[in-house]
Amino acid sequence: MLDATTKEIKERASGGVINPAKTCQPIGAMYAALGIHGCLPHSHGSQGCCSFHRMHLTRHFRDPIMASTSSFTEGASVFGGGANLKTAIKTIFQVYNPDIIAVHTTCLTETIGDDIPNIIKTSEIPEGKMVIHTNTPSYVGSHVTGFSNMTKSMVNYFAEATTPLKKEQVNIIPGFVNPGDMREIKRLTRLMNAPYIMFPDTSGVVDSPMTGEFQMYPKGGTTQPELIDTGNSKLTIALGRFASSDAAEQLDKKCKVPAVTLKAPIGIKATDALLMTLRRAFVSDVPYELEEERGQLVDIMTDTHFHFHGKKVAIFGDPDIVTGITEFVMSLGMIPVHVLTGTPGGAVGSVVGSFEEDIKELVDQAGLKANIKAAGDLFTLHQWIKNEPVDLLIGNTYGKYIARAEDLPFVRVGFPVMDRSVHSYMPIVGYRGAMRLIEMISGALLDRQDRDAADEDFELVM
Amino acid sequence: MAITEEQLEEILAKYPSKLQKNRKKHIVINNADCGAQPIEANTRTAPGIITNRGCAYAGCKGVVLGPLKDMIHITHGPIGCAFYTWGARRNKAKSDDPTQNFINYCVSTDMQESDIVFGGEKKLAKVIDEVMENFHPKAITVSATCPVGLIGDDINAVAKAAEERHGIPVLAFSCEGYKGVSQSAGHHIANNGLMDRVIGAGDLEQASGKYPINILGEYNIGGDSWEIERILSDIGYQIVSVMTGDGSYEALKNAHVAELNLVQCHRSINYIAEMLEIKYGTPWLKVNFIGVKGTSDSLRNMAQYFGDPALIQRTEEVIAREVARIEPLMGQYKKVCEGKTAFCFVGGSRGHHYQGLFGELGIDTVLAGYEFAHRDDYEGREVIPDIKTDADSKNIPELHVEQDPNRFKLKLSPEKMAELKAKIPLSYYAGMHVDMKEGTIMVDDLNHYETEEFIKLLKPDIFASGIKDKYVVQKMGIPAKQIHSYDYSGPYAGFNGAVNFARDVSMGFASPTWNFIVPPWKEEPLLTGTVNEEGVA
Numbered sequence: 001m002l003d004a005t006t007k008e009i010k011e012r013a014s015g016g017v018i019n020p021a022k023t024c025q026p027i028g029a030m031y032a033a034l035g036i037h038g039c040l041p042h043s044h045g046s047q048g049c050c051s052f053h054r055m056h057l058t059r060h061f062r063d064p065i066m067a068s069t070s071s072f073t074e075g076a077s078v079f080g081g082g083a084n085l086k087t088a089i090k091t092i093f094q095v096y097n098p099d100i101i102a103v104h105t106t107c108l109t110e111t112i113g114d115d116i117p118n119i120i121k122t123s124e125i126p127e128g129k130m131v132i133h134t135n136t137p138s139y140v141g142s143h144v145t146g147f148s149n150m151t152k153s154m155v156n157y158f159a160e161a162t163t164p165l166k167k168e169q170v171n172i173i174p175g176f177v178n179p180g181d182m183r184e185i186k187r188l189t190r191l192m193n194a195p196y197i198m199f200p201d202t203s204g205v206v207d208s209p210m211t212g213e214f215q216m217y218p219k220g221g222t223t224q225p226e227l228i229d230t231g232n233s234k235l236t237i238a239l240g241r242f243a244s245s246d247a248a249e250q251l252d253k254k255c256k257v258p259a260v261t262l263k264a265p266i267g268i269k270a271t272d273a274l275l276m277t278l279r280r281a282f283v284s285d286v287p288y289e290l291e292e293e294r295g296q297l298v299d300i301m302t303d304t305h306f307h308f309h310g311k312k313v314a315i316f317g318d319p320d321i322v323t324g325i326t327e328f329v330m331s332l333g334m335i336p337v338h339v340l341t342g343t344p345g346g347a348v349g350s351v352v353g354s355f356e357e358d359i360k361e362l363v364d365q366a367g368l369k370a371n372i373k374a375a376g377d378l379f380t381l382h383q384w385i386k387n388e389p390v391d392l393l394i395g396n397t398y399g400k401y402i403a404r405a406e407d408l409p410f411v412r413v414g415f416p417v418m419d420r421s422v423h424s425y426m427p428i429v430g431y432r433g434a435m436r437l438i439e440m441i442s443g444a445l446l447d448r449q450d451r452d453a454a455d456e457d458f459e460l461v462m
Numbered sequence: 463m464a465i466t467e468e469q470l471e472e473i474l475a476k477y478p479s480k481l482q483k484n485r486k487k488h489i490v491i492n493n494a495d496c497g498a499q500p501i502e503a504n505t506r507t508a509p510g511i512i513t514n515r516g517c518a519y520a521g522c523k524g525v526v527l528g529p530l531k532d533m534i535h536i537t538h539g540p541i542g543c544a545f546y547t548w549g550a551r552r553n554k555a556k557s558d559d560p561t562q563n564f565i566n567y568c569v570s571t572d573m574q575e576s577d578i579v580f581g582g583e584k585k586l587a588k589v590i591d592e593v594m595e596n597f598h599p600k601a602i603t604v605s606a607t608c609p610v611g612l613i614g615d616d617i618n619a620v621a622k623a624a625e626e627r628h629g630i631p632v633l634a635f636s637c638e639g640y641k642g643v644s645q646s647a648g649h650h651i652a653n654n655g656l657m658d659r660v661i662g663a664g665d666l667e668q669a670s671g672k673y674p675i676n677i678l679g680e681y682n683i684g685g686d687s688w689e690i691e692r693i694l695s696d697i698g699y700q701i702v703s704v705m706t707g708d709g710s711y712e713a714l715k716n717a718h719v720a721e722l723n724l725v726q727c728h729r730s731i732n733y734i735a736e737m738l739e740i741k742y743g744t745p746w747l748k749v750n751f752i753g754v755k756g757t758s759d760s761l762r763n764m765a766q767y768f769g770d771p772a773l774i775q776r777t778e779e780v781i782a783r784e785v786a787r788i789e790p791l792m793g794q795y796k797k798v799c800e801g802k803t804a805f806c807f808v809g810g811s812r813g814h815h816y817q818g819l820f821g822e823l824g825i826d827t828v829l830a831g832y833e834f835a836h837r838d839d840y841e842g843r844e845v846i847p848d849i850k851t852d853a854d855s856k857n858i859p860e861l862h863v864e865q866d867p868n869r870f871k872l873k874l875s876p877e878k879m880a881e882l883k884a885k886i887p888l889s890y891y892a893g894m895h896v897d898m899k900e901g902t903i904m905v906d907d908l909n910h911y912e913t914e915e916f917i918k919l920l921k922p923d924i925f926a927s928g929i930k931d932k933y934v935v936q937k938m939g940i941p942a943k944q945i946h947s948y949d950y951s952g953p954y955a956g957f958n959g960a961v962n963f964a965r966d967v968s969m970g971f972a973s974p975t976w977n978f979i980v981p982p983w984k985e986e987p988l989l990t991g992t993v994n995e996e997g998v999a
Contacts, residue, residue: 003560004567004597014588017541017572018596024542046608046639047507048517052546054930064934066910071509073854077612077640088510095476095911096512107540108608108640111578138540139573139609212979214914214937342541379567398548401566 001405005379007386018379019398021316022342025136027053028146028176028243029104030067035200036154037221038099040092041067044085044114045106060416061179061206061424066216068092068101072108081109082119089123089131098217099224101131104150107138130224132157142343143415144242144318147176151247154199158227161255166234169195170281171257173247175240175264175320176415177429179203179220184427185239185265185274191287192278197226197233207425231255235281237274240264240320241353242343264320265429267328267437268297293431300438301332307442307462309333312388316340316381316395317414319355319374321428325394325413326359328434330366332441334392338384339363340376378402392445409444413437464828464901465491465919473915481508488906490840492898499895500845503906504836506643506854512910514807514833514930519543521648521834522637523605525730526656529553529681529706530714532562534599537570538586538617539607543639544570552683552947555708562599569593578609583620590624590632601631601660601711611638631711633659643854644834644907646729646810653733654861656705656714661734662741662866664716671700673768676720678735678746679727679811682707684952689959690751697761697780698773705731718742718866721873722767724749724760728891729810729835733861739889741863743872745879748887751955752812753819754785754792763886767874784957792822795964798971800824802923805916807831807908808945810839814894816926816945819954823964828920830894831905833928840904842893910934924970939979941970 050069204220238244403410537544557563
């Protein structure tokens with residue numbers, strides 16, 4: 001497996017990528033748009049883009065991912081895609097009848113410079129329907145940037161400050177996470193007695209129930225009135241700098257809703273920070289139910305610390321997720337040795353800081369040293385591991401090749417996970433998500449210990 | 463079961479008027495009384511329609527080039543296109559020298575904004591150099607994505623310069639996603655490149671074994687090719703190369719020594735098959751290794767072609783042995799499947815091939831179609847002269863080959879060829895239409911809306927298609943079988959494949975999970991009748 005990867009690291013200065021740890025913007029925009037109720041994402045580009053994105057999202061969620069395409073031909077690429085998009089808008093409303101079409105661009109349409117707002121303005125849009133757009137040039141940032149851009153567009157198109165006083169409600173931008181995570185974040189917020197609007201919210205859309213009927217626009221998703229009302233909230237909590245900060249800042253600019261960016265609430269510290277923020281904002285104490293959960297988590301962490309303490313870990317994936325996981329494994333006494341994301345440092349023009357600095361700060365505080373890289377690839381990560389072996393690999397499905405090549409226990413977290421199921425329903429956020437992470441980490445390590453144990457060392461109780 | 467023209471009109475009525483007319487030409491209700499029934503295919507999908515189609519890049523790099531294991535395939539473009547064609551198609555490959563098996567690697571130039579503005583040629587050249595330094599492959603391909611053609615990067619010049627620097631073939635493919643109307647354009651572009659630069663580049667003048675053949679249009683999804691090779695090797699054929707499942711540059715360059723080319727997926731590879739016949743005089747045989755009958759017929763046709771009595775006898779022995787072995791297994795699954803109906807909508811050939819296997823299980827295909835096929839795949843190759851090439855397909859270059867002055871050799875006399883052509887599909891494909899029953903429907907480029915409508919009308923028991931519509935259909939309570947990726951199972955080709963398919967399809971029907979869709983409280987009123995009765999009393 002991956003036998004052509006050598007231990008010797010030869011400098012690669014081209015900027016090319018071998019075995020990517022990111023993909024392109026449009027898929028993130030498509031995913032975010034699915035988090036609007038009654039919305040059909042539309043890919044303005046060649047058919048292949050839409051097909052690839054639907055394929056990948058479907059494989060991750062195992063649920064219908066509906067989206068349409070402008071079906072570019074060479075003619076459209078030369079003369080511009082205005083006619084294609086107008087035809088598409090007309091056809092979509094007539095045939096598929098969504099409330100909202102969310103257009104995102106592709107490298108093709110960004111390169112030829114199609115003016116989307118103008119095309120939308122001159123399109124036939126039925127009464128009461130809406131077309132929104134975001135620019136997602138595939139040659140900038142990553143899929144996380146695309147998610148961030150579509151979320152920001154939701155603010156641009158919908159958010160309105162209509163009340164003289166801000167309402168006692170909080171906007172929560174969950175970031176590029178699974179619907180299971182979104183449900184858990186909403187549960188925590190409800191338990192904190194904080195009225196909220198989560199956007200985007202793909203729960204109830206890409207984890208829809210089996211009923212014997214196909215619903216093109218399932219029950220879930222942030223509704224249009226909710227999106228408008230985000231401008232009246234007294235606070236926006238952006239979970240994750242890379243996926244969520246831009247939209248929160250935009251909401252502050254547009255509607256004067258103060259924004260606070262927190263880490264994705266993965267692990268005990270980040271979950272504490274979310275609850276403390278809500279507690280202060282709503283002067284509402286943490287209920288016993290959550291205090292109990294936290295206590296259970298700490299109980300588990302303590303009881304099982306010898307399963308993972310001191311183990312070396314390599315972590316890769318999307319920056320907000322990787323940051324959360326890194327912080328949590330350190331809370332468990334593990335040592336992050338290699339930490340890598342494919343997403344470049346921070347989106348262009350955004351308030352997002354540097355992934356490398358974030359991680360460095362975390363490991364520095366613990367007096368540790370780690371290989372840290374943004375805009376990295378899995379070829380680099382594999383070579384790092386060959387040079388400095390680890391006990392565990394944490395990342396998305398693509399890590400399985402490295403895990404097999406190096407015979408490493410492997411915990412699947414993030415996007416995409418295409419070779420295991422149920423993960424999109426189960427949270428990794430909050431205290432309960434942290435328990436699940438421990439179960440996965442400790443299970444992977446103990447399975448390995450069992451596998452490698454001699455008969456006489458094979459233990460009943462561990 | 464069949465639908466009427468009126469019902470079809472009703473479905474189409476939802477479309478804007480221009481689209482109504484357009485879609486009508488892509489849908490045919492099979493009716494022998496109508497004589498030839500032309501279907502429109504390989505024309506553009508209307509913008510806004512939720513289609514299953516992909517792009518030229520997907521057909522070129524994703525389908526045809528990707529499986530070639532000893533080459534590094536560089537995608538020149540932003541990151542997505544490379545990412546989505548990385549391990550996504552299940553084209554398995556193994557190699558005696560694992561350091562030269564690059565099937566699990568994904569290389570992209572990861573174009574950034576500055577590359578779009580200032581051009582990406584220099585970056586591509588550097589990436590090629592790094593690939594050489596790290597991997598030392600025998601050959602490299604470069605596939606272009608949408609922006610590459612738009613900004614005018616000359617990938618041919620970069621490839622040529624790299625060849626001179628490194629002394630290995632570096633093949634450039636201008637398969638930008640907007641070319642043509644589907645993956646099909648990319649298949650053609652890849653075929654041209656492989657024919658032009660790889661096939662025939664080897665020194666071999668003669669095959670080393672008996673009955674040397676190539677298998678074209680077989681991508682080894684889920685190990686299909688390995689099952690086919692098992693059977694063919696057992697009979698005594700020498701497999702010179704497979705295009706391109708588990709294929710290699712090393713094998714492909716000597717593909718010219720084969721004496722017969724088998725064509726499994728007609729759509730994606732018929733260009734090479736035709737060109738091999740012109741250049742080297744090697745005829746091609748349309749085969750179908752899906753299903754017991756398809757496999758047996760194909761094996762018999764191959765034996766007839768070579769005409770050696772010993773080969774014919776060995777063929778019969780192997781068929782008899784295999785059929786005897788699998789028949790009881792198939793019989794057991796047939797009991798589960800018998801009497802059911804299917805939709806079969808797949809890429810370019812499987813939409814046809816799997817109908818046979820469904821039939822063997824007692825499942826009638828009531829609707830079938832292709833995502834990206836041409837008219838000949840529906841109606842047979844005789845319609846090729848009548849196909850009008852529209853503006854969208856004209857930009858795909860035709861590669862014109864000529865007889866190779868040294869290597870051209872007629873494998874059969876013209877008389878023998880004519881005699882065989884009357885009996886077996888030699889250099890001929892009859893298409894899907896002839897194998898479909900009266901009243902069944904052919905739909906080209908079936909889209910989401912039509913999928914829903916046809917399902918409501920025809921209520922199939924199983925829907926064979928791809929990942930994008932799988933869960934749509936399953937939400938309706940109908941099992942959906944992925945025929946692109948086999949739902950991560952396989953092989954489905956050959957004798958063992960037929961059993962695997964029968965098992966998986968039966969599993970889809972028999973799974974107890976379908977029984978839980980309706981919760982018990984939906985079937986029992988909250989208040990039972992007793993209260994009321996007592997009240998009355």
